Amino acid sequence: GNSVTQMEGPVTLSEEAFLTINCTYTATGYPSLFWYVQYPGEGLQLLLKATKADDKGSNKGFEATYRKETTSFHLEKGSVQVSDSAVYFCALSDTSGTYKYIFGTGTRLKVLA
Amino acid sequence: SAVISQKPSRDICQRGTSLTIQCQVDSQVTMMFWYRQQPGQSLTLIATANQGSEATYESGFVIDKFPISRPNLTFSTLTVSNMSPEDSSIYLCSVPNGQGVTEAFFGQGTRLTVV
Numbered sequence: 001g002n003s004v005t006q007m008e009g010p011v012t013l014s015e016e017a018f019l020t021i022n023c024t025y026t027a028t029g030y031p032s033l034f035w036y037v038q039y040p041g042e043g044l045q046l047l048l049k050a051t052k053a054d055d056k057g058s059n060k061g062f063e064a065t066y067r068k069e070t071t072s073f074h075l076e077k078g079s080v081q082v083s084d085s086a087v088y089f090c091a092l093s094d095t096s097g098t099y100k101y102i103f104g105t106g107t108r109l110k111v112l113a
Numbered sequence: 114s115a116v117i118s119q120k121p122s123r124d125i126c127q128r129g130t131s132l133t134i135q136c137q138v139d140s141q142v143t144m145m146f147w148y149r150q151q152p153g154q155s156l157t158l159i160a161t162a163n164q165g166s167e168a169t170y171e172s173g174f175v176i177d178k179f180p181i182s183r184p185n186l187t188f189s190t191l192t193v194s195n196m197s198p199e200d201s202s203i204y205l206c207s208v209p210n211g212q213g214v215t216e217a218f219f220g221q222g223t224r225l226t227v228v
Contacts, residue, residue: 034216043205043221044156089155093217099144099209101217103155 002027006090006104013080013111021075021107023064023090031092033066033073038087038106047088080111115140115208119220126196126227133192134223136206141186147179150203150222162189196227
């Protein structure tokens, strides 16, 4: 079945450091891939998405590229800020028409000033 | 984008009781999904609720424990029955974008604590 494997956290970085959160997936067909973010005390928000191989999703300085050959969708940001402290979830959606989402376990990021 | 309202936003309940969570969407949607997020863990799909038919439950979840109603295309409820402390979680409803890209929108969640 479909699955998402995400690097474990927590990840602690200093402000302006480079961020990578690894995400790999297993799926049949061609799922859409997503990164969602959950800020403290808030609900899930879509951060970025990619729907086909080699697509690059980007938002708020974050980027992720859909790599079919390595079944990966790693999240990167060149310079993190304290306000980026949150939990990040990698997810894929079933493209068979059921629209079910499979989430990774989440990675908590803490950015220190 | 869809706007999803969930009620209540949080509750503290006694074990053995039941809580019904409401999810209201500002547009008509065919599918609605209910997820559970246990403390420190990821989201797990509980069931898919389609209007006009019975909900479809994922492995490990049963209708007797999590009955779902879907009376129309903008509303659904999830009941957590006969609660125990292990049911303490955040419960979220979700709807797909459905506009080609299968982006999902999530409600703010209901934080349930069972004591």
